Amino acid sequence: MLFAEEWPLMTFTLLSQLAIGIFIVLMLVKAIIGSQDAQASKGIKFGFTVVGPVTLLALIFSVFHLGDPLGAPRSILNLGSSWLSREILTAGGFLILWFVFWWLSRKGKESSALGWITALVGLAAVFSMANIYSSSVRPAWDNGNTYIAFFGATFAMGVLGASSAIIYGMQGSALSSTLTKSLKNMGYLGAAAVLLPLLSLPVFISGLKGGEAAAVASAQILTGSMAMLVISAVLLVLGIALLLHALFKGDPKVKSTFANLIYVALVLVLIGEFMCRYLFYAIGISPIIG
Secondary structure, three states: OOOOOHHHHHHHHHHHHHHHHHHHHHHHHHHHHOOOOHHHHHHHHHHHHHHHHHHHHHHHHHHHHOOOHHHHHHHHOOOOOOHHHHHHHHHHHHHHHHHHHHHHHHOOOOOHHHHHHHHHHHHHHHHHHHHHHHOOOOOOOOOOHHHHHHHHHHHHHHHHHHHHHHHHHOOOOOOOHHHHHHHHHHHHHHHHHHHHHHHHHHHHHHHHHOOOHHHHHHHHHHHHOHHHHHHHHHHHHHHHHHHHHHHHHOOOOOHHHHHHHHHHHHHHHHHHHHHHHHHHHHOOOOOOOO
């Protein structure tokens, strides 16, 4: 079971990766379809609007994790040596850049260059988060699985979140062939983001079993949580499968059926990623223990 202080941190990582993933996927979709599809543009703008509140909520959770919220600004003072400082800078920078991008869009002065800069800063934030854990002494975190898990979650949740936001923002309008094709391509990206962490899991567990005592203890937690692992895997695969089924087989004109499939897919993936992130923190056994 996670200690109480880990919950804000876990929520921060998930929400921030969700927001960053949505933004990146929206930028990709926007680049593919251009600005000719008015209805799609409406949905994309709604998606960009969602990113800000989600990011802000994530940062609020991160501040509470620090123990002393008023001392949060001091955490950014060690950029040269601390990945935590870099995480705070890039995550905060992502929110600021998002706001400028969003405000310019509202004024009809949207900047694609600023959008891609914001996306890159978001990726830097995810990279900084992963480095905080991969540079720790905990063997379950100090490896490539941390990067696979964090970036996988970013794109898996981003694809489903962006797709749901676009559909909702279009208010029941039919999807154009260009937008449908673009979302299908994003669906492939989401499938890769879901499958890669799952396929690498046996190698990860095997490596832990062959490691030191703390690594073996982490492997035992994972194998002892096999039911949760299987359920999370099923939810993730089912979520991305529902998205692809809706895009390939569903009728985008039927909002009550098509859109609801997308929303259900999003919920399944969010629950699956939450369970995976819970296990990520649960296996963080330090070799110093004992």
